[in-house]
Amino acid sequence: MSSTDERAGTRRAIATVCLSGTLEDKLTAAAAAGFAGVEIFENDLLASPWSPKQVREHCVDLGLTVDLYQPFRDFEAVPPAVLAANLRRAEHKFAVMEQLGADTMLVCSTVSPDAVDDDDLAAEQLHTLADRAAAHGLRIAYEALAWGRFVNTYEHSWRIVRRAAHPALGLCLDSFHILSRGSDPAAIRTIPGEKLFFLQLADAPRLEMDVLQWSRHHRLFPGQGAFDLTAFTGHVLAAGYSGPLSLEVFNDVFRQADPGPAAVDAMRSLLALEESLGTTELPVAPALRGHAFTEIATAGPEVSPALAGLGFTHVGQHRTKPVALWQQGAARILVNSAGVEESASVVALAVESADPVASADRAQRLLAPVLPRTHSAGEADLSAVAAPDGTSVFFCRTGPGDSWLDDFAPVSGKAASGKAVSGKPGQVVDGAGLTGVDHVSLTQPFDHFDEAALFYRAVLGLEPEPVTEFAAPFGLVRSRTVTGGEVRIALDSALLRRGDWAPGVREPQHIAFATDDALASARAMRALGAPLLPIPGNYYDDLDARLAPPPDLLDALRAHSILYDRDEHGTLLHFFTEILGGRVFFEVVQRIDGYAGYGAANAPVRMAAHRRHRLAGR
Numbered sequence: 001m002s003s004t005d006e007r008a009g010t011r012r013a014i015a016t017v018c019l020s021g022t023l024e025d026k027l028t029a030a031a032a033a034g035f036a037g038v039e040i041f042e043n044d045l046l047a048s049p050w051s052p053k054q055v056r057e058h059c060v061d062l063g064l065t066v067d068l069y070q071p072f073r074d075f076e077a078v079p080p081a082v083l084a085a086n087l088r089r090a091e092h093k094f095a096v097m098e099q100l101g102a103d104t105m106l107v108c109s110t111v112s113p114d115a116v117d118d119d120d121l122a123a124e125q126l127h128t129l130a131d132r133a134a135a136h137g138l139r140i141a142y143e144a145l146a147w148g149r150f151v152n153t154y155e156h157s158w159r160i161v162r163r164a165a166h167p168a169l170g171l172c173l174d175s176f177h178i179l180s181r182g183s184d185p186a187a188i189r190t191i192p193g194e195k196l197f198f199l200q201l202a203d204a205p206r207l208e209m210d211v212l213q214w215s216r217h218h219r220l221f222p223g224q225g226a227f228d229l230t231a232f233t234g235h236v237l238a239a240g241y242s243g244p245l246s247l248e249v250f251n252d253v254f255r256q257a258d259p260g261p262a263a264v265d266a267m268r269s270l271l272a273l274e275e276s277l278g279t280t281e282l283p284v285a286p287a288l289r290g291h292a293f294t295e296i297a298t299a300g301p302e303v304s305p306a307l308a309g310l311g312f313t314h315v316g317q318h319r320t321k322p323v324a325l326w327q328q329g330a331a332r333i334l335v336n337s338a339g340v341e342e343s344a345s346v347v348a349l350a351v352e353s354a355d356p357v358a359s360a361d362r363a364q365r366l367l368a369p370v371l372p373r374t375h376s377a378g379e380a381d382l383s384a385v386a387a388p389d390g391t392s393v394f395f396c397r398t399g400p401g402d403s404w405l406d407d408f409a410p411v412s413g414k415a416a417s418g419k420a421v422s423g424k425p426g427q428v429v430d431g432a433g434l435t436g437v438d439h440v441s442l443t444q445p446f447d448h449f450d451e452a453a454l455f456y457r458a459v460l461g462l463e464p465e466p467v468t469e470f471a472a473p474f475g476l477v478r479s480r481t482v483t484g485g486e487v488r489i490a491l492d493s494a495l496l497r498r499g500d501w502a503p504g505v506r507e508p509q510h511i512a513f514a515t516d517d518a519l520a521s522a523r524a525m526r527a528l529g530a531p532l533l534p535i536p537g538n539y540y541d542d543l544d545a546r547l548a549p550p551p552d553l554l555d556a557l558r559a560h561s562i563l564y565d566r567d568e569h570g571t572l573l574h575f576f577t578e579i580l581g582g583r584v585f586f587e588v589v590q591r592i593d594g595y596a597g598y599g600a601a602n603a604p605v606r607m608a609a610h611r612r613h614r615l616a617g618r
């Protein structure tokens, strides 16, 4: 993974606790993702059949160094008899570390009932420990746990380390413990760099909960949560820290995830962090200009008639593949009838990039899997990468000269709307007033939700919007949209999936089209026979109570099953088709006065309506 420019001093490490599996699984995944070092978690070693020396040899073979051994708990500020036992315990671990080839041991601030609140005693005993470590050529990095009994801030751990004044005693800074408590990290700059022995990086969502539970279950890789890791790490580097940037993430999902992709996700988070710090250079994300096309694969018959009903025209047919190009305004849908499953699904999205080659280069540098392209001579060479959920993401530039549209032979004849079209691919065809794609909504497997948001942010340069949650008929749904350059991708995920109740509610995906006049579009689509989704009267009664749209409008919304929402900017009118071929549906969206949301308040009503429709269709 040496394709990344590195400034001297950028070493990347990961704690084995971040990854799932046995120590062997973890080391293999960390090395494959390009990490240079690991923090070995004691439990991973204890459960391993390898001796510490064999672990070291294995790491050497993989090109990994063992940068930290951890955690050593409940050492300091204890009565003499306990101190003697703790020093004996430490000597055993020093012997392990010598075999492991690890030179730094992490000591967490005590949570022991044996300890007393006495900084002088803590400093004195840590001095003794550092002396013993130094005799083995080892160092002690003291870390304030956010829930430490007496020492739970970095400022406090630094006072003790300074008082102990031993060259083999320094600090371990862990962004979670510092930022979760709301400490100001700026004062880290005042700590001499040579006293910063180790840096652990973790992000987390903002949660109001017990800090230990928050830390042990909900940490995330940098860029996936709410903490400002760029500012934090900037302070640490400004202090003169020169050790590795090491990820230490305790997370229930990552602990069960395939360690290979999880380690790649981790590495991507570090690369993006380093880019934001200016310590690693990546090709700048080229400007995007909207959705070029979205591809649906299906073996069933439902999608094409629905597109015709929405006023789309079948304008092109791929010269070598069973792929039809449907267009209306700037909205382009590819229907790939080579789909293997009967149910339709969104298999690819394509974004307009100012520089597709640079987009693909950046994606590759951020470890996005590059997809092999099968194309015949003379066909456009589109670069594509795989998103975490397997969706193909294409980078293209639609226009004269190098257009992918040239791969499609024109289809002449009558448009589904009855309007004659010349059948030139790429031309703007108006059927029912759709102007383009507003957003593409991809339901994510819950386990890829945070990874996906980071992927789209880092790889495509999109901005993640805040996470929202809403109560849907079949469970809570978490939602996050990534936007930029007229590209909007909505990531939705069921928080839990348990049992087989509601088997028909299989992760639908949808494509939302933009219109300047939702009412006129709905009328035109009804006339064209679009399979639009009926919305029950209760919704409109409540809408009247809540937002009181003008009575005429309310009547029209009710008559056409159009939903309504308002935010601080403006108003949303939107409506939906039925689910087509098991999984995909379409939405039509009119944003008035800069409405910026997605009508999340209406999603539960839409979901229940889809469910009703599916039951009726059985």
Ligand SMILES: O=C(O)c1ccc(O)c(O)c1
Residues within 6 Å of the ligand: 070, 071, 106, 108, 143, 145, 174, 200, 215, 216, 248
């Ligand atoms: O949760 C813990 O106990 C724990 C252990 C070691 C660490 O470095 C840490 O940040 C937390």
Ligand SMILES: [Mg+2]
Residues within 6 Å of the ligand: 143, 174, 200, 248
């Ligand atoms: Mg830590």
